[in-house]
Amino acid sequence: MANINEEYIEEYIRSLFPSHQGILKDLELYASVNHVPIVEREVAQLLKVLLKIKKPDRILEVGTAIGYSAIIMAESTRDNCSITTIERREDMVDIARKNIEIAKYSHRIQVIHGDAQDILMNLDEKYDFIFLDAAKGQYLDFFNKCINLLNPGGVIVCDNVLYKGMTASDKLVIRRKKTIVKRLREFLKYISSLEGFESSIIPIGDGVSITYREE
């Protein structure tokens, strides 16, 4: 529960989409039992639509966790689309690789183990679509590194940018999250007026930003 929207709105929107089946359903259950913060149902839906419009050949994800969003992105793209996803926790990398194998996407999804701080500096190919879903305090830094890896006409989607509403209101901010919230605010301000880019901030899930790089 991300608490950006009124519960009745969130429940209503979620009730419209058919439940996932198979591996995605299993991963949703696993995530809920083990408290893994996978994308909410309505954010998964947004990713699917954006990917079907954009039809990327190459996707980069920062924050793999158990591979749930990576598998959703694979399902929503053509068979020639490759996905590179970065995860710093070794236990997650192992779980994600197993899940990706079960989903039969090992030929398209490559999981890189390491800290995105370092990995992003060492990737040299370009991407058409980047999904940022990792340490929120580092979004500005990750974003700037990602810009260098994004083709013109490319899209960067960032998850959890409204962080339970704390980004939007001081009243909601809990003390130990102060620094992260301050950084998220700086990040959103930055992408909102960045020359050569067009951004939108959407209050679904835990808040999602979409940034388009002009061609």
Ligand code: SAH
């Ligand atoms: N995108 C996934 C959920 C990712 S949860 C999904 O929706 O299915 C965020 C993940 O980012 C966690 O597993 C965490 O270990 C990882 N992470 C956080 N900071 C990171 C960093 N600096 N480098 C790489 N991975 C990071």
Ligand code: MG
């Ligand atoms: Mg997220």
